[in-house]
Amino acid sequence: MDSTNGSQTLEEQARAFFDSAPPLQNTHQITQKLDQFIQHRSSPSANGENRRIVCVTSGGTTAPLEQRCVRYVDNFSSGHRGATSTEYFLKAGYAVIFLYRRGSFQPFCRSLPDDPLVECFVPTDDLNIRVREAYSEAVKRAVVDHHAAVTGGLLLKLPFNTIFEYLQMLQLIATSMRCLGPCAMFYLAAAVSDFYVPWKDMVEHKIQSGSHFLDVQLVQVPKMLSMLRKDWAPLAFCVSFKLETDSNILLNKAAAALEKYKMHAVVANELTTRKEHVVVVTSADNIIVHRDKSHSGNDVENPLIKLLSERHEAYIKDSSRLV
Amino acid sequence: MDSTNGSQTLEEQARAFFDSAPPLQNTHQITQKLDQFIQHRSSPSANGENRRIVCVTSGGTTAPLEQRCVRYVDNFSSGHRGATSTEYFLKAGYAVIFLYRRGSFQPFCRSLPDDPLVECFVPTDDLNIRVREAYSEAVKRAVVDHHAAVTGGLLLKLPFNTIFEYLQMLQLIATSMRCLGPCAMFYLAAAVSDFYVPWKDMVEHKIQSGSHFLDVQLVQVPKMLSMLRKDWAPLAFCVSFKLETDSNILLNKAAAALEKYKMHAVVANELTTRKEHVVVVTSADNIIVHRDKSHSGNDVENPLIKLLSERHEAYIKDSSRLV
Numbered sequence: 001m002d003s004t005n006g007s008q009t010l011e012e013q014a015r016a017f018f019d020s021a022p023p024l025q026n027t028h029q030i031t032q033k034l035d036q037f038i039q040h041r042s043s044p045s046a047n048g049e050n051r052r053i054v055c056v057t058s059g060g061t062t063a064p065l066e067q068r069c070v071r072y073v074d075n076f077s078s079g080h081r082g083a084t085s086t087e088y089f090l091k092a093g094y095a096v097i098f099l100y101r102r103g104s105f106q107p108f109c110r111s112l113p114d115d116p117l118v119e120c121f122v123p124t125d126d127l128n129i130r131v132r133e134a135y136s137e138a139v140k141r142a143v144v145d146h147h148a149a150v151t152g153g154l155l156l157k158l159p160f161n162t163i164f165e166y167l168q169m170l171q172l173i174a175t176s177m178r179c180l181g182p183c184a185m186f187y188l189a190a191a192v193s194d195f196y197v198p199w200k201d202m203v204e205h206k207i208q209s210g211s212h213f214l215d216v217q218l219v220q221v222p223k224m225l226s227m228l229r230k231d232w233a234p235l236a237f238c239v240s241f242k243l244e245t246d247s248n249i250l251l252n253k254a255a256a257a258l259e260k261y262k263m264h265a266v267v268a269n270e271l272t273t274r275k276e277h278v279v280v281v282t283s284a285d286n287i288i289v290h291r292d293k294s295h296s297g298n299d300v301e302n303p304l305i306k307l308l309s310e311r312h313e314a315y316i317k318d319s320s321r322l323v
Numbered sequence: 324m325d326s327t328n329g330s331q332t333l334e335e336q337a338r339a340f341f342d343s344a345p346p347l348q349n350t351h352q353i354t355q356k357l358d359q360f361i362q363h364r365s366s367p368s369a370n371g372e373n374r375r376i377v378c379v380t381s382g383g384t385t386a387p388l389e390q391r392c393v394r395y396v397d398n399f400s401s402g403h404r405g406a407t408s409t410e411y412f413l414k415a416g417y418a419v420i421f422l423y424r425r426g427s428f429q430p431f432c433r434s435l436p437d438d439p440l441v442e443c444f445v446p447t448d449d450l451n452i453r454v455r456e457a458y459s460e461a462v463k464r465a466v467v468d469h470h471a472a473v474t475g476g477l478l479l480k481l482p483f484n485t486i487f488e489y490l491q492m493l494q495l496i497a498t499s500m501r502c503l504g505p506c507a508m509f510y511l512a513a514a515v516s517d518f519y520v521p522w523k524d525m526v527e528h529k530i531q532s533g534s535h536f537l538d539v540q541l542v543q544v545p546k547m548l549s550m551l552r553k554d555w556a557p558l559a560f561c562v563s564f565k566l567e568t569d570s571n572i573l574l575n576k577a578a579a580a581l582e583k584y585k586m587h588a589v590v591a592n593e594l595t596t597r598k599e600h601v602v603v604v605t606s607a608d609n610i611i612v613h614r615d616k617s618h619s620g621n622d623v624e625n626p627l628i629k630l631l632s633e634r635h636e637a638y639i640k641d642s643s644r645l646v
Contacts, residue, residue, distance in 0.1 A: 068568040070566070070594070071397070071399070073388070074385070074394070074395055074396070075393060109438070109440060117435065118465060118466060122470060129466045140452055143440060213541065214517075216539040217536060
């Protein structure tokens with residue numbers, strides 16, 4: 001365990017994290033996909049608003065406890081927020097880079113059951129298959145809308161599992177999006193591990209269960225939000241999330257994160273009420289955003305993305321005035 | 324943390340575990356489903372072989388670190404072994420109680436991609452949907468075979484997430500299956516947490532990430548295999564699994580488990596080669612079981628389930644001779 005962690009600068013901690021991380025398997029392929037996606041979007045004919053791209057991160061990261069990974073510390077997150085928000089960002093005219101945990105909720109698929117294939121379809125008499133009546137619209141919408149977004153160059157999906165993969169991919173994405181200047185947005189809804197075991201400190205083989213107690217020591221993950229703002233994509237509009245189970249400390253923690261990481265907005269949400277309302281904390285104001293209960297099927301993400309999209313638009317205009 | 328854990332008897336440890344566990348939400352409903360399933364199977368007209376029911380456990384359990392669960396320690400397991408084995412058990416004439424981790428592989432669906440709905444289907448010109456040619460057979464087979472097994476009363480699926488849910492459900496299942504005597508089999512392929520944080524020792528709210536280090540102390544999960552053999556279903560044929568990443572210690576650990584927990588067989592497998600070959604360790608012999616490479620699509624579970632089914636049949640005959 002690196003006991004000097006406390007006295008290192010952020011840059012040193014970040015470098016140590018990336019140096020010790022197992023390298024991404026497919027960096028070249030990811031970079032190529034990103035460049036194509038961003039280039040397609042930023043053709044010279046596109047005007048300012050059309051060039052907006054948001055990177056939505058979604059689902060929880062894992063922190064492996066063993067190099068040949070059997071056990072890991074995981075963060076609870078279904079990915080519902082990220083998947084839903086992606087749909088509303090597409091509606092608002094954004095192209096979306098969706099950085100998601102494998103197996104988490106996918107855009108356009110969130111009203112479907114866990115195992116949609118075996119739950120939504122039934123055999124017909126001639127040994128073919130058909131959609132159950134109750135899921136007919138949801139299934140059609142999932143396939144048609146998802147397909148349209150992907151083939152239209154408006155949705156790029158990149159999966160991760162570990163905190164090592166997540167942060168390396170986020171850096172790749174941010175570096176690729178830097179060319180978009182203020183037209184880039186980061187909407188960081190993923191539940192990112194706060195603590196991890198540095199790769200070099202990890203045992204190679206499965207931890208043996210001979211003893212009655214297991215003591216796991218983890219160190220803090222470097223706060224990469226600061227790296228994103230300072231180095232990776234300094235002009236991008238950045239929105240992070242603060243999830244707490246204790247409402248008493250939520251807003252203070254959100255305000256502290258806003259200041260510490262120089263975010264443009266922090267979305268504060270509580271575990272049990274997160275689908276009903278959230279608070280958007282900015283340096284100017286705190287805005288409570290409620291789900292519109294008068295229409296069924298309305299999500300809190302609908303007014304949330306509208307608000308953030310307006311703020312982003314104002315930010316782009318302000319930035320162009322400064323140039 | 325309960326420091327007397329080391330000197331408690333197994334029964335005391337098991338009682339302490341269950342007493343402190345958050346109670347299952349839907350015990351009554353699960354018991355009802357189990358009783359119906361087992362009753363349907365053990366109608367008086369059924370002969371000995373037809374009455375065989377196996378409980379297949381599949382996927383990894385989680386050990387929550389917080390009561391309002393945001394972080395947890397998870398065990399890697401795709402559930403591929405359990406899902407595949409379930410298909411072969413059904414072929415071999417068993418009815419299967421499939422106790423699986425939410426989101427893990429499902430029987431008849433394992434050759435499909437991660438998000439089958441959006442990957443296997445495409446829109447048609449008239450805004451309907453159709454299956455992609457490449458997935459046509461796999462999709463049809465998944466829906467038809469899965470549906471036939473469930474509606475035919477041959478497959479009962481019960482999902483879990485946490486170690487608390489898993490062990491409470493396993494006890495319910497075993498108690499319900501006790502009436503089957505030696506016709507019951509347990510095929511325990513789930514990756515069960517070795518360590519957990521007792522519910523009462525857990526912090527209620529999310530662990531705060533203010534400090535540079537996090538020290539997590541876990542205690543050993545009571546070895547419930549012994550409870551299964553001694554109390555819950557003493558006549559059932561029991562097969563457990565030993566997964567290691569270090570082949571040097573694998574067979575010794577499997578043999579030790581066989582003896583310690585009085586299993587009828589232990590399937591020893593190594594993380595990197597587990598789809599190619601396994602070793603079935605019994606008190607009489609060690610049998611290496613290989614995947615038949617001459618036919619594509621053959622799984623190591625094919626010969627494995629054949630072998631275990633034969634052993635189970637012999638065990639049933641032996642038991643009836645003793646009565």
